[in-house]
Amino acid sequence: MRIGIVCPYSWDVPGGVQFHIRDLAEYFIRLGHEVSVLAPADDDTPLPPYVVSAGRAVPVPYNGSVARLNFGFLSAARVRRWLHDGSFDVVHIHEPTSPSLGLLTCWAAQGPIVATFHTSNPRSRAMIAAYAILQAALEKISARIAVSEYARRTLVEHLGGDAVVIPNGVDVDFFADAEPKAEWQGGTIGFIGRIDEPRKGLPVLMRALPKIVAAHPGARLLVAGRGDEEAAVEELPEELRSRVEFLGMVSDEDKARFLRSVDLYVAPNTGGESFGIILVEAMSAGAPVLASDLDAFVQVLDQGRAGEVFANEDADALAEKAVALLADPGRRAELRERGSAHVRRFDWSTVGADILSVYETVTTGTAAVATDERPGLWSRFGLARERDAEADAPHSTDNLRA
Template sequence: MRVGIVCPYSFDAPGGVQFHVRDLAEALMARGHEVSVLAPADDDTPIPDYVTSAGKAVPVPYNGSVARLTFGPRTAARVRRWLAAGEFDVLHLHEPATPSLSMLALWLAQGPIVATFHSSVVRSRALQAAYPLVRQSLEKLSARIAVSEDARRTLTEHLGGDAVVIPNGVYVDAFEDAPTDPRWTGTPEAPTVAFLGRLDEPRKGLQILAQAVPTILERFPGARILVAGRGEQGREDAVAAVGPHASALEFLGGISDEEKAALLSSADVYVAPQTGGESFGIVLVEAMSAGSCVVASDLGAFRRVLDDGRAGVLFPVEDPQGLGRAVVAVLEDTDRRAALVAHAHEWVRQYDWSTVTGQVLAVYDMVLAARAAAGRVHEDPGALHDGRPGLWPRLVGDARREGGAR
């Protein structure tokens, strides 16, 4: 099967969606499928051979974070050429309601189209503004996937329709088998507590963790708080919040995938103090896979990933004292911590790519079977929709002219 995957967000600063796209592509290729990924990336950004760069992206504030996107007539021309060259059996778009590569591909493509929705928001002006652009185009989708019930709710409330829930995937064994690192391994007197995330994004909750540090140190004066992620301003703000206890914070900066696995395997506790905007919680699954005990904000998405608190400890959102008490409780009660880790070890298997890939392939098979049953002839995936007046934005016409001129 020839599969085209469109990632809306740039590989220059990869996050959850980019990692999901990368891992899905590699999981599909491991099963013998041909996969091509289209994503934004600067010329000097290293990308895998199966990724085609759609050009430089620009940062856009979105959902409490910063999304790096590319859009416009020139980008549309690149999308059109990629679609035409790929001749995909299935086109898989991620976040097609975001003004991005995925939205352009939805406008331009024909044939079986699957879309995955990742975002979870209570109310989104961005989605409301984008809806008129994609309302009719969404009817072209053969199937919709949401990575969680939270993402599914956002889809149904903002865009209508429904979706099957297929979670984000993790290579569980890679984290389970990761070696510990002596630099990050704790002791009963000096346990290690890990945090991973973009330090400059308030919703990742580093400030909540910083304010919890005195509560942790009161019981475990030797505790070390290991903070991985980029963001100089976030680092400075965290140090200021901790004050005289700043020496307990150890900033690791950006770390590689291998270092991340080693960190999660080494730490006694992994904390996820996010304040909102989370649709799943992939790093929680990674931490559970690595054998770290998870303490997380009681967000709906996190509660589901942690099996309602049976695979980790939940504390009230934006409650530093609650976070501190929760960390102290699991550090003090080694039997409870071991029980949580043991349950998490079994629970995370449902998120392994061996399971998730099979679920995605079942969706692909379903849309291909439905198309065959309808007796439709497979169309050129790069062909433009003939459209009705006003349906396609002017940039699609510009893309046609630019693409034909080259």
Template sequence: MKILFVSPFDFTNPGGVNEHILHLDAQFRRLGHETRILTPRALGEDESDDGHFIKLGTAVPIPANGSTARITLSPFVSGKVKELLQREQFDIIHLHEPLAPALPLLVLLHSQTVNVGTFHAARSYHLAYLYAKPFLGYFFNKLHGRIAVSPAALDFVSRYFPAHYELIPNGIDVTRFHPNVPPIATYDRPTILFVGRYNESRKGLKYLIEAMALVRREFPTCQLVVVGPGDPERYRRLIERVNVAEHVHFVGPVSADERPRYYTACDVFCAPATGRESFGIVLLEAMACGRPVVASDIRGYRFVVRHGVEGLLVERKNPEALALALVHLLADPALRQRLGQAGRARAEQFAWPVIAQQTLEYYERVRARVAPRLVRAAQRWTAGLPAFLRGPFDGEQS
């Protein structure tokens, strides 16, 4: 098959959606499919097409879901999108966050082939989905197949756009994340690991720092290693107030090759997120490395970690509950080993070859269902668009 992946997000900044696309892309190419990726260009980059990546529209930072999304808002690449689709004649267009501006919407506007959308996000509300639903409904109805990466993501999107969604989760590279990866260091004291963009309050690092003061009562030499981008000064006062300055170490961002080595160096991985997490890739990374997990009991995490099987789930925003679970694991090496082994087995169910095969099978089911009526449906949909939508987007703007 000839497949186009569409991301609303600039690929020069790391993110779960773009990693998902890259892994599917690599798996599909390995299986002999022809793939391309359409994405916005970063500020300062030129529009380009290297035969694999196509970069159209300039990405700008937009606050979203407690983070920052770098997307293009311009409709003026519409003509170039239309030309691309007419020239390439893709069998499948797979759009990730398909209702995000502006590239996914422009692709849906012009697509005359099978469109599949994957919804990744989970949050408490979405003002754009709420107030722009009549407008976005036109684009949603051009999706022939719909995927959600977790029950949390499914619940969120179906609240605004009820439909059938196939549940196909995120994946993990179980060859890169593995218990036998050499650790980054051999620590001589109990070590808890946090991985994530810790400046985002939804990641919950402050609750873990507060919990460290309680963990120290049972394990006076324990340490917390914090990996990921952020500003440690944001937590300096808290660290001093709870007296754990000698026990919290900020590493900063690390390379993709180094990240597994931090997991294998720790005794317990902790993810104290407060919510708005649809899945929890870092949980899978830790589990694939054979490490037990302590995580907040939120919907997105509950799908990945089963309480008492691969890890311990605790009440969110509760430092006491976090500390109790961490002490429990640090005090019981046999339990850590059992949970870690179960975590590795669980992670293998999410291996990228498995996820890629599920996705390809879904493509085939969708194609078989919609192919006979695809052209007629596309013509009816375009004819039904309001004039203000048909007019501006039919030209060859640049």
């Protein structure tokens, strides 16, 4: 199958959507499919052979973060050229409502289009205001995927229609097989994320750190991610700043070793999360997880059975839970075991196959669904009724279409 995938955000600025697209593309390539990814990228950005640059992106504030997007007449021309050269069997657009390559591709593409919605934002005025502009593009989408129930809910409430829920994927064994690093072990709490992005929650963790260290004098915090390191610790007492070690950006290999090494991984994110891929990566590596009680995080953590949660933005609650977990190796071992078992449902062997089933549905119709070797997909996502209806309407995909 010839698969075209559209990334809305700049390839040279790492993020969850980019990682998801990269891993999905490489999963399909390993299966023998032809894959091309169109993404914004600076001219000097090293790109994998399957990525085509659509030019530089510009930073745009969005959903509590800064998204680097690509839009305009030149971008539209590059989209049309990419579509023409690719002759794709299916085009998979991520975040088609963002003012970037996804929307441009929706307008220009012909044939089967699959769209994945990542955003969870229950009060998006921008999405409501843009509905009239988006409607024509959304009507061309053959199938919709949401990465979580909360992303699906955002889609339904703002744009109508529905989507099948297929979570983000992770190469579980890549993290599970990583070698711990000795200097990152021993009373360590881990955090990975952009340091100066408030919704990632590092300030909450910093406010909790004095109480954690008071109870566990040997504890220290390891921080991986880009941002202003001096500003991150400026509110900490001077004597505690040496307990925080900044590692900067780390490679995928070092991220896996980091998560295999820490005694506790903390995700203090304050909002704007539709899934929580870092939680899945941490569980894959066997790290006990403590996370804020965002709805999406609670769901990823199997309603709190695969990880502990604390009240969002409550530094005292974070400190209390962290102190208890660091003092209880038995509980941490229990979380490792539960997390390692729970996370298998997010492995690419499952997630990638589910996405491929959606491709087959929109490209070959009901016959592909009827002969699919994985018949449990539709019933697993609550689509048995729609599948049955297809017997009378051969090209109906009501739960997936706009």
